[in-house]
Amino acid sequence: MSKSGLMIGDRMPGARLRATDGNDYELEAEGAAATVIYWTCNHCPYALAWQDRLHQVARDYLERGVRVLAVNSNSDETHPADSFDAMRERVDREGGWPTPYLRDESQQVAGAFGALTTPDVFIFDGQPELRYRGAPDGDYDDPALNADWLRAALDAIIEGRDPEPAETQPVGCGIKWR
Amino acid sequence: MDNRRDHRADQGRTGQRGLVTDAGRTEAGVTLYWWQGCPSWQRALTMVREEMDRQGLDHESLEVIEIKDEADAVRYAFPGSPTILIGGEDIQPPGPGQPTGLTCRVYRRPDGRVSPLPDPEDLREAFVKTYG
Numbered sequence: 001m002s003k004s005g006l007m008i009g010d011r012m013p014g015a016r017l018r019a020t021d022g023n024d025y026e027l028e029a030e031g032a033a034a035t036v037i038y039w040t041c042n043h044c045p046y047a048l049a050w051q052d053r054l055h056q057v058a059r060d061y062l063e064r065g066v067r068v069l070a071v072n073s074n075s076d077e078t079h080p081a082d083s084f085d086a087m088r089e090r091v092d093r094e095g096g097w098p099t100p101y102l103r104d105e106s107q108q109v110a111g112a113f114g115a116l117t118t119p120d121v122f123i124f125d126g127q128p129e130l131r132y133r134g135a136p137d138g139d140y141d142d143p144a145l146n147a148d149w150l151r152a153a154l155d156a157i158i159e160g161r162d163p164e165p166a167e168t169q170p171v172g173c174g175i176k177w178r
Numbered sequence: 179m180d181n182r183r184d185h186r187a188d189q190g191r192t193g194q195r196g197l198v199t200d201a202g203r204t205e206a207g208v209t210l211y212w213w214q215g216c217p218s219w220q221r222a223l224t225m226v227r228e229e230m231d232r233q234g235l236d237h238e239s240l241e242v243i244e245i246k247d248e249a250d251a252v253r254y255a256f257p258g259s260p261t262i263l264i265g266g267e268d269i270q271p272p273g274p275g276q277p278t279g280l281t282c283r284v285y286r287r288p289d290g291r292v293s294p295l296p297d298p299e300d301l302r303e304a305f306v307k308t309y310g
Contacts, residue, residue, distance in 0.1 A: 048284065049291065
């Protein structure tokens with residue numbers, strides 16, 4: 001795993017990003033029991049394969065005070081399918097998402113986090129400090145795993161325990177840098 | 179009829195089915211193209227080898243070709259990793275106008291899911307269609 005970017009225990013970088021719903025969102029929000037920020041995109045089969053599992057986590061943990069944000073930082077110069085317009089069209093086509101779908105046009109947020117792949121999941125506690133980073137679960141091709149690494153980490157954070165493991169290897173397509 | 183191809187196929191048989199030429203190279207066998215940016219290629223290779231075993235095909239009929247750069251992608255009209263050709267045909271032919279390049283292949287599963295890997299049944303059917 002890359003040693004650049006955030007390490008476990010690091011504070012969440014501040015940033016404000018525009019979402020497909022037209023609103024701007026701060027990454028940090030007061031009062032969240034935990035915040036999940038994951039990188040995704042429109043074209044990568046790994047991101048697409050895990051997408052339903054990630055959406056379901058957002059729905060299942062909403063009442064427990066967990067905030068989930070999806071971020072797309074891919075260059076739309078090399079990958080037009082990841083343009084902001086294409087993101088909006090996708091969310092509309094899919095009948096809306098349970099999470100804001102944020103555009104990191106400058107790629108500065110991906111750089112600050114050290115995001116590597118789509119997907120790449122970062123979970124922060126209420127401080128907000130990084131407590132888990134990696135893949136949602138152990139197999140992009142097995143929906144039955146149900147993002148169990150992500151869920152276990154969230155359960156631990158909400159219950160005041162340390163996620164175990166705190167890091168797994170993110171798996172997916174590399175972020176498409178300019 | 180392509181007599182030359184049939185002749186080579188007969189010459190190349192090694193006790194198992196598979197089209198291996200005199201030089202030991204695949205003529206119309208199985209080819210897996212991969213790019214290191216997509217980790218599913220190794221599982222795809224395992225799937226192909228296991229299916230070749232089921233079909234009784236010699237692994238010498240399998241070519242594994244790494245797409246190293248954009249020039250390779252253009253040369254092979256590479257629609258993404260992994261791409262699997264059986265008897266020269268893509269097991270899930272890309273649609274017309276699909277761009278080529280260094281990218282990860284999206285496979286549509288019969289149940290509507292998207293995966294970086296082809297459906298095992300689709301792969302099996304492709305083998306049976308060519309070699310069955």
